[in-house]
Amino acid sequence: MVKRGAVKTNNIVSVRIPSSMIKDLKEKMQEDYFMDISEAIRNIVRNKYLQATNPNSKLDQIKSEILESVKKRVETDVSSKVLTELDKIREMLAGGKN
16 A cells, blocks of 8 residues: 555566466457556556555456356256257147147
8 A cells, every 4th residue: 555645656677477478468459449468467457566565356256257157057057947948849830730
């Protein structure tokens, strides 16, 4: 946290990154419309920092995973019911043709 009245300064940090990761970052840079790799890395670091400093971030992640799981389960159940109903309708139509 920056204290009130404190002066913000920028620092330069040097990091060794494997060439394969640079390739991935260049692709992400284009996908997310970053100006350069530095901007992409700053965004990643900023997001990770916010996750680490936010005590609710892990809870939010678990919550979203649970919601996604429930959503998939509901979709599967609905699809199963629809298929069962379609099979019944097909059997009724097939029985009516004979």
